[in-house]
Amino acid sequence: MSEYKFEEFNHQNILGVVIIFAQSVRKMLNAYLAFFAYSIFSDGIGKYAWWFFGISLVFTAVTSVLKYRNFRFKLDDTQLVLNSGIFTKDVMNIPLDRIQSVQMHQNFIQRILGITGLKIDTAGSSSEELEIPALKREKAESLLELLKGKIRNEDLPKSDERREESSEVLEKKSLKETLVNLDFKAILVLAITENHIRNGLIAVAFIMGYAGQYLDYSEQFVVDVFDDYAPELVESGIALIIVFVFTFLFLSVLLSFIQVILKFFDFKAEVDGQSFYISSGLIKRNEFTIPLKKIQFLEWKTNLLRKRLGFESISIHQGRSVESAGKNLLEIPSCYSEQTEKVMETLYTELVDDDYFFLLQPHTYQRVFRALVLSLFGIPFFLIALIATEEFVVFSGLYLVYVFVMIAAAEKYYQSINLWVNEEVIIYERGWIFPKRT
Structure with missing residues (x-):
């Protein structure tokens, strides 16, 4: 009591x-x-x-x-x-x-x-x-x-007899089972396989957004500093670009490590017959309890490196408004095949191994349309480079290579799109560089 x-x-x-x-x-x-x-x-x-x-x-x-x-x-x-x-x-x-x-x-x-x-x-x-x-x-x-x-x-029936039976069932379902428990080594693997470029670009956009707010107040100071160092910057040329690229890559990787460690330190995901239990965090510790009946759908995500290592992440989506769709999204960052099977068994108890699924794929014109759009996208850049250099043969060859790459990419993406349907669930697969499954 x-x-x-x-x-x-x-x-x-x-x-x-x-x-x-x-x-x-x-x-x-x-x-x-x-x-x-x-x-x-x-x-x-x-x-x-x-x-x-x-x-x-x-x-x-x-x-x-x-x-x-x-x-x-x-x-x-x-x-x-x-x-x-x-x-x-x-x-x-x-x-x-x-x-x-x-x-x-x-x-x-x-x-x-x-x-x-x-x-x-x-x-x-x-x-x-x-x-x-x-x-x-x-x-x-x-x-x-x-x-x-x-x-x-x-959720219990109203009659006393059925209520008592249901209570006994719920008590049996209340036994927690650890699904994922990440040690520090697993967190490092997770950080290494992050999308570092995306994290770096998000950080740059964030910094530029804040800097833009105060540009009016510090504009003269920035202009004076730039005027003092402009000659040296121009003379540096390619060396400055190389330094910038390596600095960006280093900071992007460092940011990924910091973000993963802060968010997923001491991560534990548990499940029973009623709820998911997720806890994680180094400085800010979060512990979530999500009733299974409140989960709308799951989304599996991975990339080429994580796919080779045999694990993927699971995002848990609940019934929320459009405005909050990305807020506090619950995630199990590292799931191997046996853990994925356990999640499926817990959430989709009506599914059995021999369930029949009907496969739907996009029409062939979608493949042609995507390849055409991606190929045409490079024409403006090709024309600008051609006007600036007048190297027709060189850039024509580069553009042909670009077209072949885009056609191959469109074909790979087309082959990755699958919609599996039966009476109980719909499974939507797409993506080959960053595969997703919903």
């Missing part, structure tokens, strides 16, 4: 004031960065910027205390009720049957303070609809188990 009474309104742990304050300051810093950048390059404004920032901190501290005092929650038989607000009071009622997944998480500050946050994701929401950022771990685990029990009871 739980020592916590969730049928009555509960407050968070008192340390929740610190967490709410830290979250508010982080959001405030994002808004103040441009203001601080402007103050650096503007005389006489710097001291006012810091005064304004100090006043904002005091205001944030006061509102954090008010948010903590007004935040209360309780759980009854059919819904989770949340009261919140500062000057106006908001009441949120979340039916238990809309809950998609429950996540316990600890960021760096929460781990220092010894508290745990709880996020509840619901069907159709564009973000986490409910977050309780500061609970003692024992209380968070007790609330999580109570939520799971109430959701499970909603």
Whole structure:
């Protein structure tokens, strides 16, 4: 029996004031960065910027205390009720049957303070609809188990006899089985086989996006520095390009390693007859509980190197709105064939080995159309190079090589597209460099 009474309104742990304050300051810093950048390059404004920032901190501290005092929650038989607000009071009622997944998480500050946050994701929401950022771990685990029990009871038959039989079945299904447990060696293999170029380009786009926001404030400074070093940059020529390429590749690989280690450190995926349980993270620790009935579909992804090593990743998709489709996507990053079979057996219990599947493939014109489009795509670049150099023979030969490569690539992709259909499931396969299966 739980020592916590969730049928009555509960407050968070008192340390929740610190967490709410830290979250508010982080959001405030994002808004103040441009203001601080402007103050650096503007005389006489710097001291006012810091005064304004100090006043904002005091205001944030006061509102954090008010948010903590007004935040209360309780759980009854059919819904989770949340009261919140500062000057106006908001009441949120979340039916238990809309809950998609429950996540316990600890960021760096929460781990220092010894508290745990709880996020509840619901069907159709564009973000986490409910977050309780500061609970003692024992209380968070007790609330999580109570939520799971109430959701499970909603699926039981109403008659007492059938309800008792179903309860016995559910108890047998509650035995967890470890599906994936990644040690540090497995994490390094995962990092080595990442798409480093993609990660590098995302980082460059992120940096350029932030730099563009402050270009107006630092434009003169950048122009002066460029004017000073422009002659040396021009003289460097090819050497500078080579250095840039190697630097980009090195930083891309380093970024992939950091990202994988931070995200998948001490990764564990467990499964029973009712839910998936996923936990991972070095600095920010996340623990997800996903009821099997809330999973809409799975997507397997791999690449040529991972395929040769014999493993692939599984993305778990739930019922969410379009806006949140990419947020907090649950992933099992490394699954071998026996683990994939276990996932299939758990989720698709109605399938058997001798099930008949009907195979559908795209029409032949799709192959021709894709090859034609890819071949025509290179014509503008060919014409520009031809006008600039007048080397007709050389670039004609290069363009023919390009056309043959595009035709071969289109053919390979065409052969990779398969749609397997039967009465129970649809399996969609596509891709040959980065194969996917849904």
